Amino acid sequence: MKVAIVHDWLNQMGGAEGVLEALTEIFPGAPVFTTIYWRLGMPDAYQAWDIRATWLDRAPFIHRHHQPYLPLYPLAVQSMDLRGYDLILSNKSGFCHGVRTAQEQLHIDYCLTPTRYVWDYASYAAREGFGRVVDLLLRPFIRWLQDWDRRAADGVDHFLAISREVQSRIARFYQRDSTIIYPPVDTDRYRPSPKPVDDYFLVVSRLVPYKRIDLAVRACSELGLPLIVGGEGRDRAELEAMAGPTVRFVGRVPDHELGELMAQCRAFIFPGYEDFGIAPVEAQAAGRPVIAYAAGGALDTIVDGETGLFFHEQTPESLIDAILRMDSTGFDPLLIRRNAERFSTSRFKRELRAFVEEKWREFTGA
Numbered sequence: 001m002k003v004a005i006v007h008d009w010l011n012q013m014g015g016a017e018g019v020l021e022a023l024t025e026i027f028p029g030a031p032v033f034t035t036i037y038w039r040l041g042m043p044d045a046y047q048a049w050d051i052r053a054t055w056l057d058r059a060p061f062i063h064r065h066h067q068p069y070l071p072l073y074p075l076a077v078q079s080m081d082l083r084g085y086d087l088i089l090s091n092k093s094g095f096c097h098g099v100r101t102a103q104e105q106l107h108i109d110y111c112l113t114p115t116r117y118v119w120d121y122a123s124y125a126a127r128e129g130f131g132r133v134v135d136l137l138l139r140p141f142i143r144w145l146q147d148w149d150r151r152a153a154d155g156v157d158h159f160l161a162i163s164r165e166v167q168s169r170i171a172r173f174y175q176r177d178s179t180i181i182y183p184p185v186d187t188d189r190y191r192p193s194p195k196p197v198d199d200y201f202l203v204v205s206r207l208v209p210y211k212r213i214d215l216a217v218r219a220c221s222e223l224g225l226p227l228i229v230g231g232e233g234r235d236r237a238e239l240e241a242m243a244g245p246t247v248r249f250v251g252r253v254p255d256h257e258l259g260e261l262m263a264q265c266r267a268f269i270f271p272g273y274e275d276f277g278i279a280p281v282e283a284q285a286a287g288r289p290v291i292a293y294a295a296g297g298a299l300d301t302i303v304d305g306e307t308g309l310f311f312h313e314q315t316p317e318s319l320i321d322a323i324l325r326m327d328s329t330g331f332d333p334l335l336i337r338r339n340a341e342r343f344s345t346s347r348f349k350r351e352l353r354a355f356v357e358e359k360w361r362e363f364t365g366a
Contacts, residue, residue, distance in 0.1 A: 001360060003030040004085040008073075008094035010051065011038040011063045015183065015278055016093050016112055022184045023091060023110075024049060026349050030089075033099070035076045038063035054079055071141065074098055074148055087360065090156075098152030106363045108356060109156040110181075113166050113275045114173045118145045123210075150174055158359055160352075162276045163297040181355065182300065184348035185281045187340050189255075192287025192333040193263035200226035201291075201323070202265035204253060204279055205272070207233030212293070215271040217243050218316040219323060227269075230261065262286035267308070267326050270298060271319060277301060280308070284340035287333030291322050301343065307336045 005027065007020050024030065031050040036057045039047060041064075056062065056076040062069055073095045080099050082088055088105055090096045093112040101107045121142045150173065153159075159178035161167035170178045201220060205211045213229065220227035221244030229239070230253040240249055253261060262268065268283035268290045276297035280290045284301070290308035292298040302308040308331075311322040341347075360366075 001086045002084065003027045003087045003089060004082050005030050005032045006077075006080065006082075006088060006090040006092075006096045006099050007032055007034045008092065008096045009036045009066060010034050010046070010053075011036055011041050011066055013042070015276065016091060017042075018186075018278070019110060019112070019183050020091055022345055022348055023089060023352075026353055027089070033080045033082065033096075035073055035096075036062055036066060052080075074145070074152075087356065089356070095149070095152070097156050098148070099155075101155060106360060107156050108158045108160065108359060109153075110160045110162075110352075111166060111170055111178065112162055112183075114169045115145075115149055118142060118149050119169070119173050146173075157363070158355075160355065163300045165296045165299070166275050179355065180300075181348065181351045182343050183276055183278070184345035185278055185285070185340070185343045187281070187285040187344045190259050190262055190282050190285035190340075192337055193260065195264065197266055197288075198264040200228050200265055202228050202230070202261060202268050202283070202288075203271075204230040204258065204261075204268075205233075207231050207235040207239060209235060210272060212271040212273075212314055213239055214242065215314060215316055215319050216269045217247055219319040220244070221247055222316065223320060223323060225323065228261070228265070230258075258282075259286060262288060267291050267323075269319070269323075271314065272296075273314070274298070281340050281343045284308075284336045287337050289326065289331040289336060291319070291326060301339075303339060307331070307339045 005023050031052055033052050035054050037051050037053040054076040056072055059069055077095045077098045078100055082099060088101050088107040090109045092109050094115055097109045153174035159170050159176050161170055161178040161180050162183045167178050167180055170176055203213055203216050205213055207213055217239050224246055227247045229249045232252050262283050263286040265288055268288055270280045270290055270292040273295045274297050280292055281301050283290050284307055290302050292302050292308055292310055293314055294310035294312050304310050309322045309326055311318040
């Protein structure tokens with residue numbers, strides 16, 4: 001079985017790239033087809049891969065500013081030459097499920113989400129602050145992209161979803177069934193600490209609007225409780241301005257320090273609405289409970305009352321209520337850790353490989 005892996009773009013690190021790394025380990029030597037590849041912005045280890053970028057990779061300034069080229073991505077994806085491969089495995093949050101395949105090729109799509117700024121354009125436009133003129137110009141194009149995206153989904157043989165939330169969107173937008181295989185989390189990096197729990201709550205995130213870090217900052221400021229905020233982003237100055245004296249911003253946390261920071265917190269706060277959410281699983285791997293907004297992937301990864309607590313409205317008041325209900329001593333770190341192990345990298349590799357082998361046997365009649 002000759003395998004090709006397809007990825008949307010390689011110019012920044014995120015959850016999609018964690019999945020990609022696991023896929024290259026499952027299928028070593030498989031080429032990675034992508035629209036653009038910024039060598040200087042990606043880990044050095046990627047240079048050992050067979051990465052094949054499209055003509056779009058030569059566009060001016062695209063590695064740092066890829067959003068203005070949005071209209072060209074479907075064309076770039078469809079220009080990929082995948083002739084001669086038996087299995088096409090696309091790792092999609094954008095448009096890469098739209099690659100051209102032949103009848104004798106099996107196409108499995110690992111769907112991180114149906115393209116968010118296509119299907120939830122109104123929220124995206126509001127978040128990015130589009131003016132009325134830009135909005136009027138973009139709306140017809142967004143409708144065309146929705147039509148293209150739905151038709152592109154027809155070329156996929158099997159969809160995999162990262163959570164029940166994404167599974168629901170695949171059914172709603174693409175009218176397709178899917179199987180859930182949770183994404184890989186490096187749970188081995190995190191362990192419960194033998195030390196007593198410290199007196200602080202923790203957030204680790206990109207500081208951008210949709211992550212809703214403002215809720216954690218406002219809640220802990222009002223309660224006068226210690227909060228450590230790890231991460232960088234364009235919202236940092238605004239968040240610091242609203243923070244009280246008990247909130248401390250520490251910037252990007254080095255990997256070698258993150259495990260200890262996770263393992264010592266009273267609880268990890270996860271106030272955003274995410275498709276899956278890697279950080280809450282990492283916190284649970286370190287044995288700590290998570291206070292999370294009850295939506296999206298958190299509903300898959302957190303057991304309310306056993307490995308954390310949910311709050312049900314994205315307001316400081318609702319989060320404050322959950323914080324006041326949180327008694328860290330009432331949670332068993334080992335039980336929390338066992339829950340996190342359901343999302344390990346080894347489990348992802350085992351389930352993904354088994355799914356591919358099953359569908360290949362069905363496809364070939366072997």
